[in-house]
Amino acid sequence: MRIDVLTLFPELFREPLQTGLLGKACSEGLINVCVWNIREFATDTHKTVDDAPFGGGPGMIMKCEPIFNAFDKVRAISEPQRVILMSPRGRRLTQNIVKEVATASSIVIICGRYGGVDERVSQALCADELSIGDYVLSGGELPALVLIEALSRMVPGVVGKWESVESDSFYRGILGPPQYTRPAVFRGMEVPSVLREGNHEAIAKWRQEQAMKITRERRPDLLEALSEEQQRELEKS
Ligand SMILES: C[S@@+](CC[C@H](N)C(=O)[O-])C[C@H]1O[C@@H](n2cnc3c(N)ncnc32)[C@H](O)[C@@H]1O
Known part of the structure; x- marks a missing residue:
């Protein structure tokens, strides 16, 4: 480009x-x-x-x-x-x-x-x-x-993993899910257990649910503006 x-x-x-x-x-x-x-x-x-x-x-x-x-x-x-x-x-x-x-x-x-x-x-x-x-x-x-x-960021190769672009806020029309890194417990605040148990299917489901929840709470306008294609994509993921 x-x-x-x-x-x-x-x-x-x-x-x-x-x-x-x-x-x-x-x-x-x-x-x-x-x-x-x-x-x-x-x-x-x-x-x-x-x-x-x-x-x-x-x-x-x-x-x-x-x-x-x-x-x-x-x-x-x-x-x-x-x-x-x-x-x-x-x-x-x-x-x-x-x-x-x-x-x-x-x-x-x-x-x-x-x-x-x-x-x-x-x-x-x-x-x-x-x-x-x-x-x-x-x-x-x-x-x-x-x-x-x-x-x-839309040019292939600029962001190391394309899947991180796809999981960013707005790419699929909704906000991104919450994210955590080590330590698992910090000042009494615990990382959700599902993210630590290694069940990839459960993690993907949790992230999708959280992304939808946050979008509904913070940016309901984004959900209303989703095209049919975007809705189909979200249902698939
Ligand atoms: C002081 S602004 C001019 C504003 C203009 N008189 C108006 O009322 O629309 C000078 C330049 O800054 C840029 N600019 C200022 N705010 C911007 C914005 N929100 N988005 C994109 N460009 C902006 C534009 O290139 C614009 O020509």
């Missing part, structure tokens, strides 16, 4: 792309993230990337030209299958959207700053606008990293 990121703050990506599973995925070439500085594509002597909004109002808006220039450069190298603009006005990111975006082999992510991005960027580049939640950050870089990390 190739991901090209257009941003005014490339330095925000340096550490996260070298750390943990994401860092390993990058260094092993399982994903290839190229970060482009939009400012380098501004053509005037001051490298201007923003301007006052038409119609007046507070703040500045990111100009079209440097973003289109950066996008043209990327397009000359790789034919992007998906263009995503991080935006609080976008569809709220979910695991289903992550799964769907992860089917693309080449993705461009545009990060906004200031008061946002000139509307023509999204219009002309057919960008899918994605939000990481109903709150406003100062830039699209952290949202882009959230998306990149979630996408990386």
Whole structure:
């Protein structure tokens, strides 16, 4: 999977792309993230990337030209299958959207700053606008990293065992079950005995029941939103 990121703050990506599973995925070439500085594509002597909004109002808006220039450069190298603009006005990111975006082999992510991005960027580049939640950050870089990390987990080989991806919250449409590790008793709190008895069938049944219980208690909306296919999958497991 190739991901090209257009941003005014490339330095925000340096550490996260070298750390943990994401860092390993990058260094092993399982994903290839190229970060482009939009400012380098501004053509005037001051490298201007923003301007006052038409119609007046507070703040500045990111100009079209440097973003289109950066996008043209990327397009000359790789034919992007998906263009995503991080935006609080976008569809709220979910695991289903992550799964769907992860089917693309080449993705461009545009990060906004200031008061946002000139509307023509999204219009002309057919960008899918994605939000990481109903709150406003100062830039699209952290949202882009959230998306990149979630996408990386969908690439085979990034997470050691695929079954751990499948048992994560949201993958099957429900939350994950409780998990424990040693010691078996800590400060009087005991790990459920079923997890210590080695009966794999009983463990799987317990985990499924717990996952359903927690989902019912904390996120009943997830159960209501399950597709027929997801319900069938859950019944099978
Ligand atoms: C200060 S915000 C602009 C908000 C814009 N004026 C609005 O009301 O929708 C600047 C940039 O941060 C990014 N951003 C902020 N909050 C976000 C969120 N919840 N999800 C995704 N991107 C976000 C976007 O790229 C946005 O263009």
